[in-house]
Each structure stands twice: as structure tokens, then as C-alpha cells.
Amino acid sequence: MSATRHYSLIDRLLIEAEHALATTLGNPPAERPNPAGLLPDAFLDEDERRHAAGLMRINHVGEVCAQALYFGQAAVARDERTREHLLVAAQEETDHLAWCADRLRELHDRPSLLNPLWYAGAYAIGVLAGLRGDGWNLGFVVETERQVEAHLDEHLESLPADDERSRAILRQMKDDEIRHADNALAAGARPLPAPIPQAMALASKVMKLVAYRV
Structure with a gap:
């Protein structure tokens, strides 16, 4: 029988730093095949290419933030089942991150230059959400995924x-996000107080305006 390993504070900090570096500066691989598969890549004029790349950069930033949010929440989750739920969702968000990065390369474009900043802010929000308790932790997942x-x-x-x-990538991402929200509800998510969803929506709007270009 294998013993459960207990990590020291330094171990945990190093693990979180590794997650942050892999997400923002690395190229973590997807576990599932890219939904775009063998679909042909249509000709896009320069305006269309730049618009598609801007949208996919926003989605890539969204997945950077999702990674940070879930890892931050998992780091302080009190219940092992909640922690496992968050880490499973985070792995699927890693798939999304890889697919968006693949598409950006196909469009001859790049991820956001501000990814380390996006990650740091989302991680801090995740920790704060997690410290409120597992019900709120899961409620934050529901609201994030719905938005x-x-x-x-x-x-x-x-x-x-x-x-x-x-479009194929975004459709699969949408299906996954719906399932993450439904799973969090089934696991005991609590509705968030009214000001929080509005603040999340405002922060998301700012992120989308900036990430589309930078």
C-alpha cells in the first residue's frame, strides 16, 4: 500500500510556481485530440485573420485565467472532493489552453504578452474565493463557467x-464549460452574492478589450 505524500510549504509553493510558469510561458500539451481535427483551414483575408486571432487570444487568456483560478481555489480547498473536482476541471482547461495556442500559431499570431499578469490576478481571486469555503468555491466555478x-x-x-x-475548438470548449458548471452545482455550489457576478463580468470585459490587441 502506498503512503500519501504530505508536501511541505516549500514543496507546495514550488508546485504552484511550476504550474504558473508552464501555463504562462510554456506549452502544456492537451490530453484530448484537437477538435479542429482534419478540418480544412479556410483562406482568411488580413482583417479576418487578425480578428480571428484576437478572439482566439482572448480565449487563450481565458484559459490562462481558468488555470490560475482553479489552482488557486484547489490550493486552499478544505474538502478533498472539492479539490479533486477543481483539478479535474483544470486539466480540461489545459486542453483548451493547448488548442487555443495551436490555433493562434495556425493564424500566425501569438498569445497575450500580459499572460503572467492575468495569471497572478486570477490566482489571487481563486485563493480568496477558496478561503470563503467550499460552497462558495464551487459557486465561483459555476459563475465563471456561465460567463x-x-x-x-x-x-x-x-x-x-x-x-x-x-469554431470547432470553441464549440468543444463551450460543451466542457457547461459540464464544469453543472458538476459544480451537483457538488454543492452556493449562489454568489449579487455584487460578485457583476464585478466578475466587469473584469472580464476589461480583459477582453485588452487581450484582443495585446
Whole structure:
């Protein structure tokens, strides 16, 4: 029988730093195949290419933030089942991160230059949410995923009509986000007080405006 390893504070800090570096500066691999698969890459004129790249950069930043948020929440989760729920969701968000990065390369563009800043801010929010207790921790997951679902719908409408590779990625991401929210609800998520969802939506709007270009 293997013994459960107990990490020291230094170990935990090093693990969190490794997550941060891999997410913001590395290229973590996806565990699942890219949903774009063998779909042909349509010709996009320069305006269409730049618009598609801006949208995919926003989604890449969203996945950087999701990684940070879930790892921050998991770091202070009190219940092992809640922690496991968060880490499983984080792995699927890693798939999203890799798919968005792949698509940005195909579009001859790059991720946001501010990814370390996005990660740090989202991680701090995740820790604060987690410290409120597991019910709020999971409630934060629900609200985050519902807002992500809404902006994915916007992007699916806004992408160039022929960009089916980006669209296939976003459709799979949307399905995953819906499932994450539903799972968090089933696990005991608590509704967040009214000011918090509005503040989250405002922060998301600022992120999208900046990440589209930077």
C-alpha cells in the first residue's frame, strides 16, 4: 500500500510556481485530440485573420485565467472532493489552453504578452474565493463557467464565416464549460452574492478589450 505524500510549504509553493510558469510561458500539451481535427483551414483575408486571432487570444487568456483560478481555489480547498473536482476541471482547461495556442500559431499570431499578469490576478481571486469555503468555491466555478459560456457564444457568432477550425475548438470548449458548471452545482455550489457576478463580468470585459490587441 502506498503512503500519501504530505508536501511541505516549500514543496507546495514550488508546485504552484511550476504550474504558473508552464501555463504562462510554456506549452502544456492537451490530453484530448484537437477538435479542429482534419478540418480544412479556410483562406482568411488580413482583417479576418487578425480578428480571428484576437478572439482566439482572448480565449487563450481565458484559459490562462481558468488555470490560475482553479489552482488557486484547489490550493486552499478544505474538502478533498472539492479539490479533486477543481483539478479535474483544470486539466480540461489545459486542453483548451493547448488548442487555443495551436490555433493562434495556425493564424500566425501569438498569445497575450500580459499572460503572467492575468495569471497572478486570477490566482489571487481563486485563493480568496477558496478561503470563503467550499460552497462558495464551487459557486465561483459555476459563475465563471456561465460567463465563459456566454462569451464563447459571442465569439462563435463573431468569427469569420469560413473559420471552421476556430469554431470547432470553441464549440468543444463551450460543451466542457457547461459540464464544469453543472458538476459544480451537483457538488454543492452556493449562489454568489449579487455584487460578485457583476464585478466578475466587469473584469472580464476589461480583459477582453485588452487581450484582443495585446
